Amino acid sequence: MxxxxxxxxxxxxxxxxxxxxxxxxxxxxxxxxxxxxxxxxxxxxxxxxxxxxxxxxxxxxxxxxxxxxxxxxxxxxxxxxxxxxxxxxxxxxxxxxxxxxxxxxxxxxxxxxxxxxxxxxxxxxxxxxTTVVAPGALTPAASDHFAVFTPYFRHWSAQQPRDALGAPRSVRVPDGIASERLPSRAALSGVSAGLAVGGEAAARKRLGAWLRSGLAQYAERHDDLAGDATSRLSPHLHFGTLSPVELAHRVRGAGGSGAEAFVRQLAWRDFHRQVLAARPAAAGADYRTRHDRWRSGRAAEEDVEAWRAGRTGYPVIDAAMRQLRHEGWMHNRGRLLTASFLTKTLYIDWRVGARHFLDLLVDGDVADNQLNWQWVAGTGTDTRPGRVLNPVAQGRRHDPGGAYVRRWVPELAGVAGAAVHEPWKLRGADRAGASAYPDPIVDLADGRARFAQARSQGGTALHINKK
Missing domain, CATH: 3.40.50.620 (HUPs)
Incomplete structure (x- = not known):
């Protein structure tokens, strides 16, 4: 046989x-x-x-x-x-x-x-x-891969994915092949308390529920931090308990603006994989160097530790970092904000943040994690490498009522409404009630000025006093 x-x-x-x-x-x-x-x-x-x-x-x-x-x-x-x-x-x-x-x-x-x-x-x-379109299947005329997402997405969208296959009815395994015992979650320590359950059964259950109740509003709500309106399928895509080809077919079959927005995210996933396949060194080196001389030393280390602990003094940043530690997962908007804050407001090497994410993220993989970090840091494929995301403005936009912050930062649970995004402006009893929450570790204007000057001088980092 x-x-x-x-x-x-x-x-x-x-x-x-x-x-x-x-x-x-x-x-x-x-x-x-x-x-x-x-x-x-x-x-x-x-x-x-x-x-x-x-x-x-x-x-x-x-x-x-x-x-x-x-x-x-x-x-x-x-x-x-x-x-x-x-x-x-x-x-x-x-x-x-x-x-x-x-x-x-x-x-x-x-x-x-x-x-x-x-x-x-x-x-x-x-x-x-593990992809909808194979890395290397789409290439521009003068390169072995696409370096900009928009033209890649245009070509990607024109492809017809292969048909999805059903599960086999039977699998015949020969006798006598020894196996180790299956590993158990219960035997592990250091696991995030809110970590989701893995496996294909869980993946298909989540997919079915999300197709019924989440996809239609995805375009309007995917950045809603408090609403938690993303699919949360990324861990299942990372481990392959869900097929991206089947997912693309089922989402497209549903139709609508939500489906279109979600399929675009699947294309981003394939985009990063074709970049890494062509440039494997990008897992640890700048895809496009900006000659940064990132901050180091004691002050920088203290800033990094505050960022990891969710104690930066910027509530939306701290909420996202605490969600990461508790769930082993973070909302995508939170990933963008925390990465921008570390690399551009604090001017810390993106590799420091990427390593911390890989230490905790259940969906952390080399392609998406490293290349997304570089995109935010301005050393990757972003066509606007100087963009800086303001955590206060972003918090007010994507968590306007402050519910996301209050969920993850209990020190601010008593602060009502959008005021939770600027607790240092509270006065009297309101400020006293939030006294356990730290002041900002850096002034945003100073951080932005440091970043702009460093990039303009070829990466020369300047010292900024903490405020």
Whole structure:
């Protein structure tokens, strides 16, 4: 009986899974395999929130496979060594996996292809498993990738995605392939108290509810911080418990302005992946350098610590940072505001903020996290690198009643209305009631002036006294 191995990575689902469909074609037996990659741990990316969500995903995937007569095989170690070992144990002649875009993933794929070929086995890599349009499928005339989103989106929108595949009715797994025990969220420490549940079942339940009650208003409400009107599907897209191709089809099928706005966000996700695929160094280096000489030293470290702790004195910034720590997730508008504040108001290296996000975000991945941070810092693909988001104006616009701030900053729970965005202006009993909340760590005008002068002088950072 012919046997295939399906190597699961960031595609932990049964619905719309091209590698699984191809691997089981012709009645083949399949070994569904997940390797707990030691390289990911060594690189510092195996953080509690993502490990907890991953544990949920693996248990749910195993349960889905068992409903179909199979089960998940879990191994731990070097991916190439473990895949080759399992392929040999099962006498498999081919391994199927989804394409990925990071430099690490590409190096892993090349190593695996060589190792399997040396054993007389074949690696088959499938596109559009974790993207709607494959990286590199769309290119401008004079480059290997699009550096500006608008023309990319125009070409992306003209593509017809492949049809979504149904989940298999049965999965036949050969006997005798040993597996480690499935990991458990309960065994982990340091997990955010409000972390969402992972797994394909949870993903499909959330998708159905959101299509019914959230999508239609998405265009008007996606920046509403207090309303929490985004889909919250990003963790499921990151772990692949939800197919972006299926998601695009279902959203487009719903129609309307909300669908159009949401599909644009899926295009942004693909845009970042095609940038990183073409420029893997952008995971840690400026895509477009501005020759910044970011602030360092004790004062800068104190500012960073205040930012991480949600104690900057700017309520909408602090609310977003506290949401991140509690949920392992942050509203997208909050991500933009906190990133702008760190990089442009405090003039701190974007990599400091990107690392903190990756330490906590359940949906943190290299493409979206690093390239979004660079977009905000003005060292990425943003065509307006000098834009600075004012946290007071943004708070009043996207949390006009102050409910989001009061939800996450209890020190200001007694401050009514939009006054919560400028607590330093309170007087008398109102100010006394908010006395536990800190004063701003920097004056916004001073921060903006420092940033503008630093960029105009090729990144020379100036000292500004705290206020």
């Amino acid at each position: 012919a046997v295939s191995v399906v190597l699961y990575t960031a595609d932990l689902r049964l619905h719309d899974h091209p590698p699984l469909r191809a691997a089981s074609a012709g009645g083949r037996q399949v070994v569904p395999l997940f390797v707990r990659d030691r390289g990911v741990s060594d690189a510092g990316f195996a953080v509690p929130n993502r490990l907890a969500f991953l544990a949920d995903c693996l248990r749910d995937l195993d349960a889905g496979l068992r409903e179909r007569g199979g089960h998940l095989v879990v191994r731990c170690g070097d991916v190439v060594e473990e895949v080759c070992r399992v392929a040999a144990e099962a006498d498999a002649d081919e391994v199927h996996m989804a394409a990925d875009v990071s430099g690490y993933a590409n190096r892993r794929e090349r190593r695996l292809r060589r190792a399997l070929a040396a054993d007389g086995r074949q690696l088959r890599v499938h596109d559009t498993v």
